[in-house]
Amino acid sequence: GAVVSQHPSRVICKSGTSVKIECRSLDFQATTMFWYRQFPKKSLMLMATSNEGSKATYEQGVEKDKFLINHASLTLSTLTVTSAHPEDSSFYICSARPRGRITGNTIYFGEGSWLTVV
Amino acid sequence: AQKVTQAQTEISVVEKEDVTLDCVYETRDTTYYLFWYKQPPSGELVFLIRRNSFDEQNEISGRYSWNFQKSTSSFNFTITASQVVDSAVYFCALSGGYNFNKFYFGSGTKLNVKP
Numbered sequence: 001g002a003v004v005s006q007h008p009s010r011v012i013c014k015s016g017t018s019v020k021i022e023c024r025s026l027d028f029q030a031t032t033m034f035w036y037r038q039f040p041k042k043s044l045m046l047m048a049t050s051n052e053g054s055k056a057t058y059e060q061g062v063e064k065d066k067f068l069i070n071h072a073s074l075t076l077s078t079l080t081v082t083s084a085h086p087e088d089s090s091f092y093i094c095s096a097r098p099r100g101r102i103t104g105n106t107i108y109f110g111e112g113s114w115l116t117v118v
Numbered sequence: 119a120q121k122v123t124q125a126q127t128e129i130s131v132v133e134k135e136d137v138t139l140d141c142v143y144e145t146r147d148t149t150y151y152l153f154w155y156k157q158p159p160s161g162e163l164v165f166l167i168r169r170n171s172f173d174e175q176n177e178i179s180g181r182y183s184w185n186f187q188k189s190t191s192s193f194n195f196t197i198t199a200s201q202v203v204d205s206a207v208y209f210c211a212l213s214g215g216y217n218f219n220k221f222y223f224g225s226g227t228k229l230n231v232k233p
Contacts, residue, residue: 032219043209043225091161097219107219112161 003027004096006110013084013117021079021113023094029074030096038091050077074099084117120145122212124224131200132232139195139227141210150214152193157207169193200231
């Protein structure tokens with residue numbers, strides 16, 4: 001089946017630094033990828049929609065200057081948390097839809113990335 | 119607006135007991151999809167089932183079964199003869215409307231299966 005890989009799976013960074021998380025579709029092309037955030041013991045909330053070759057679409061309340069999303073190719077989207085603070089510590093997970101598919105039954109999730117800001 | 123409610127925050131059962139996880143959804147769309155995912159402590163989302171809004175047929179897969187009732191906007195998940203390995207957080211999710219790729223997740227139900 002289709003595979004979506006995230007890297008790193010776990011990262012610890014110092015407060016004030018930036019950290020990049022990658023989301024790759026390994027065996028399919030994805031024009032659209034999605035980034036979700038999960039606070040401890042909470043649900044997953046959509047942060048933004050990453051569109052290949054264009055700007056990301058952010059959900060209401062998500063700071064686009066803090067969470068930079070770049071979808072540079074059909075197989076890679078990156079989320080950069082800039083000037084990270086401890087409150088940014090969270091589980092970040094991406095999903096991707098294979099190019100050409102339009103139904104909601106072909107979304108694949110990555111394994112997620114745990115970010116801890118100290 | 120799309121909304122998914124999982125009223126059960128945490129459930130504890132003893133191994134071999136049956137357990138039902140509730141999911142109630144809200145949507146104005148006539149075409150939508152419902153999902154259940156399992157999230158073990160490692161964090162990844164394990165796909166369990168997808169149902170489209172036109173298919174109300176209940177489904178059974180091994181010890182898992184799902185009851186989709188449009189009349190009550192519910193999509194409940196039952197685990198029969200639960201096992202310790204079933205311990206995880208389970209999420210119900212909804213997608214639909216103009217963007218089937220955008221998922222709305224419930225708050226999750228943590229299932230603890232004790233030996």
